[in-house]
Amino acid sequence: MKISITTLLCLAFAMPVSAETLIIGHFGSPTPMQIAAAEKKYDEAMGFDIEWRKFDSGPQVIAAMASGDVKLAELGSSPLAIAASQGVPLQLFMLAQVLGEAESLVARDGSGIETLDDLKGKRVATPVGSTAHFSLMGALNHAGIAESELSIINMAPDQIAAAWEQGAIDAAFVWQPVQARLRETGKLIVGADQTAAWGYPTFDGWVVDQAFAEANPDAMAAFVKVTEAANQDYLKDPAAYGADSEAVQAIAAATGADPAQVPEILEGFTFLPAATQAGADWLGGAVGVSMKATAEFLMDAGRIDSVADDYSSFVTLAPISAAME
Structure with missing residues (x-):
């Protein structure tokens, strides 16, 4: 049976892509x-089947x-500085x-830890190489405690x-939602908001693979746009994100967090509007400087071998600028 070119074209366009x-x-x-x-808004907006x-x-x-293997990902500021120093093209x-008490040092009840000095x-x-690890190192440095004076154990949050x-x-510096579980039988010693005030x-x-972003x-x-819309929905009315709300229930279902703890966890984060992020205090300038300072601290601590002269090439305003247009 002969099939015409027209028929083939019709069949091709009729088949789902x-x-x-x-x-x-x-x-x-x-x-x-x-x-x-969870609602696949990223899939629809970006035109990809997202895993x-x-x-x-x-x-x-x-x-x-x-x-x-991964082209786009969430990454903490400390490992970002490590990756950039190693020349990873992201x-x-x-x-x-921005991290506040959402990442904190928590001491187990009965451990005898009441202050940073008690960590000796x-x-x-803590997950070594993470932002939590960087904050822990900053806290120790601020308190004048050498790493050799305690045992720092590399563990993933579930571990x-x-x-x-x-x-x-005896204690752990870790992020949410695991941190909330620890605080049920532990005491908060210091949060990332405090270590930030100390200069860390x-x-x-x-972050995105540079070639993927350009293509x-x-x-x-x-x-x-999708991320900004989600954050703005929360920022316009945080009180609407109560433990029994549909939004919090959806977050809990997607992450495994306890719905009763999600509102407090959200308060431990700072979600910056895209317009603010594009400013000189963040992606428009200060982040590149902060990345270099973080790398210098990590090199002094023996975590990396070298620091680049300039980290501005590891930051791009293009996606936010295009979204804001």
């Missing part, structure tokens, strides 16, 4: 954008992006959230929770 898969890395933090991700892949720490994200294009001789867990239950660690600021940002500018702008 599968969207290309895009893997986006994230930490599973209970934030407003999790609602948009959300959860990572336990920044070093895992760096490895996945360096391999080319760029920060949007802040996810104790077992403190920290298990070790805590077993009494195997931290944030989680969205997909519309998708990048769409990502910013």
Whole structure:
């Protein structure tokens, strides 16, 4: 049976076209954008079939992006400085959230830890190479405590929770939602908001493979728009995000967080509007300077071998500028 060219063309256009898969890395933090991700708003806006892949720490994200498997991901400011110093071809294009008490040092009840000085001789867990680790190092530096005066144990958040239950660690510097579980039987010693005031600021940002960003500018702008809309929905009425609200229930379902704890967790983050992020205090200038300062601190601490002269090339305003237009 002969089939005409016209028939073939009609058949081709009638067949559904599968969207290309895009893997986006994230930490599973209970934030407003999790609602948009669950509702597949990113898939629709960006034109990709998105696979959300959860990572336990920044070093895992760096490895996945360096391999080319992940093109876009959430990454903390400390591992971002590490990746940039190592020449990984990524760029920060949007802040996810500025970290406050959402990342904190919590001491287990009965550990005898009431202040930073009490950490000496104790077992403190944190995901090494993460923003939490950077904040812990900053707190120790501020208090004049050498790392050799305590045992810093490298653990993923889920491992920290298990070790805590077993009494195997005395304290942990970790993020939400695991931190909330620790505080049920522990005491907050210091948060990332305080370590930031001491000169060690931290944030989680969205980074992208540079070649992917250049090839997909519309998708990048769409990502910013969806994230901005989710954050603005929260910012316009935080009180509407009560434990029983549909929004919080959706966040809890997407992340595994306890709905009763989500409102407090959200208060521990600062979500900056895109217009603010584009300013000189953030992506428009200060972040590149802060990235270099973070790298210098990490090199002094023996975590990296070298620091670049300039980190501005690891920050781009293009997606936010396009989204704002």
